[in-house]
Amino acid sequence: MFEQLINKFSGIFKKLRSKGKLNEQDVDAILKELRMVLLESDVHYRVVKDLIAQVKERAVGKEVLESVTPGEMVIKILWDEIRKVLGGNVSSLETGGAMPVLIMLVGLQGSGKTTTLGKLAVRLKNQGLFPLAISTDTRRPAAKEQLAILCHNSGIDFYDDTKALTPLQMIQSAILHSREKSYDLIFIDTAGRLHVEEELLAELKEVVDTIPLKEILLVLDATTGQEAVKVAQSFKEWVNPTGLILSKVDTDARGGAVLSIVAQTGWPVKFAGVGEKVDQLEVFHPDRMASRIMG
Ligand code: GDP
Numbered sequence: 001m002f003e004q005l006i007n008k009f010s011g012i013f014k015k016l017r018s019k020g021k022l023n024e025q026d027v028d029a030i031l032k033e034l035r036m037v038l039l040e041s042d043v044h045y046r047v048v049k050d051l052i053a054q055v056k057e058r059a060v061g062k063e064v065l066e067s068v069t070p071g072e073m074v075i076k077i078l079w080d081e082i083r084k085v086l087g088g089n090v091s092s093l094e095t096g097g098a099m100p101v102l103i104m105l106v107g108l109q110g111s112g113k114t115t116t117l118g119k120l121a122v123r124l125k126n127q128g129l130f131p132l133a134i135s136t137d138t139r140r141p142a143a144k145e146q147l148a149i150l151c152h153n154s155g156i157d158f159y160d161d162t163k164a165l166t167p168l169q170m171i172q173s174a175i176l177h178s179r180e181k182s183y184d185l186i187f188i189d190t191a192g193r194l195h196v197e198e199e200l201l202a203e204l205k206e207v208v209d210t211i212p213l214k215e216i217l218l219v220l221d222a223t224t225g226q227e228a229v230k231v232a233q234s235f236k237e238w239v240n241p242t243g244l245i246l247s248k249v250d251t252d253a254r255g256g257a258v259l260s261i262v263a264q265t266g267w268p269v270k271f272a273g274v275g276e277k278v279d280q281l282e283v284f285h286p287d288r289m290a291s292r293i294m295g
Contacts, residue, residue, distance in 0.1 A: 001249060001250050001251070001255070001292070002254075002255030003255070004254045005037065005038075005254065005255030005256060006255065006293070006294070008040070009034075009295055012033050012034060013071075013294075015030070016030060016071035016074055017071045017072065018071070019071050021065075021070060022064070022065055022071065022074070023065065024065070028056075031052050031055065031056055031059070034052060035052050038259075041254045041255050042255070042260065043260050044229075044264060046264075047085065047259060047260050051081055051082070051259075051263075054081045055077050055081050058077045059077050064077070075294075079291065083286045083287050083289075084286075085262060085263045086258070086262050086269070086284075086289050086290055087284075088286055090285055091269065091270055091284070092270070093243075093271075095124065095129065095214070097214060099179075099182070099184055099185075100175060100183050100184060100185055101185045101186070101214045102171070102175075102185075102186050102212070102214055103120070103185060103188065104187075104188040105117050105120075105187070105189055105190060105217050105219055105245075106190050106204055106216060106218055106219070106235060106241065107219035107220060107231070108196070108221075108231060109193055110192070110221070111192065111219045111220060111221045111231075111247060112221060113189055113190070114143070114147050114150060114189055115247070115273070115276065116247055117147065117150075117187050118133075118150040118151065118156065119278050119279070119281035120187060120271070121151070121154070121185075122155075125156060129185055130185075132156075132157050132158075132178055132185070132186045132187070133147060133157065133159070133189065134158070134159050134171070134187070134188055135147045135188075135190075136167035136188060136189065136190050136207070137189065137190065137191035138164065138167065139191065143191065144160060147189050153278075157183070159177050159178075161177075167191075167204075168206060168210060168211070171188060171211055190207075191203070196230075196231060196234040196235075201235070201239065204238060205238045214242075216239055216241045216242050217242065218231075218232060218235050218241040218244050218245070218267075219245045220244055220245070220247065221248050222249045222251075222272075223248050223251050223252050223257060229261055232261070232265045232267070233265075241267070242268075243267060243269065243270040244267050244269045244270065245270055245272070246258060246261065246269055246271075246272045246284070249272045250273070250274040250275050270283070270284060271284055
């Protein structure tokens with residue numbers, strides 16, 4: 001993942017490290033190269049502009065220019081600024097409160113919602129919780145079937161009520177079932193569409209306005225870059241998600257999409273999907289992700 005950024009950064013860092021001293025012109029030249037690399041790697045120009053401005057402000061200070069290892073210091077500043085763009089601190093999943101805790105996943109079809117739900121449920125089960133999974137996609141039996149199979153293969157309980165005709169009815173039925181069986185959490189998979197459609201968002205809004213959900217997690221396909229940012233804006237208007245999960249980060253070869261999406265939405269990223277398998281979900285650590293992006 002991030003091969004392109006890592007390769008290009010590595011050339012710049014080598015040059016930086018080989019310089020004994022830096023003056024302001026050197027820093028400017030390096031920042032120009034960094035700017036190019038970020039733009040070529042799919043980072044939105046506004047994000048690049050702000051990031052470079054932050055690095056510049058800190059890198060032309062006396063402390064850096066007069067240091068014996070100015071190159072190292074500039075690299076450290078860049079890392080720190082990327083970490084900040086990625087959200088700074090870890091944002092954890094909220095799982096406390098009255099049982100069952102409800103966690104709903106939303107996003108476009110193909111974004112990785114169902115796969116991510118399976119990964120999350122397994123993760124929490126491994127932490128000792130007792131999760132239940134449901135799908136509110138009352139129109140696409142194949143979507144329910146996909147979740148049912150995934151749950152079956154991963155040892156997660158799946159619940160369906162064929163009498164439930166709407167997402168709301170499905171969730172209400174699952175809550176009753178859950179109380180009987182003492183589940184800690186219900187993971188709710190929702191219908192997706194190939195594009196943002198108001199009908200779908202209105203349906204989700206009805207759920208959000210009626211049922212107290214602990215988390216509404218928007219799953220975004222990291223490889224779709226700017227498109228993902230637009231999707232996030234639409235979902236925000238209707239359902240105001242509590243956080244993001246970036247899927248398919250492992251296939252983001254250019255490497256800039258994650259930076260762009262996080263910077264432009266400004267939302268906490270809770271997890272990153274790094275593969276198709278059920279254990280390939282990582283807590284999103286801005287500092288570790290910054291280190292990864294920089295190679
Ligand atoms: P949904 O329509 O939003 O429920 O999306 P799915 O969960 O069906 O996922 C769509 C495709 O993306 C499937 O082929 C998944 O295996 C794949 N996928 C999901 N998450 C990841 C990920 O983190 N990495 C990779 N490489 N593939 C993923």
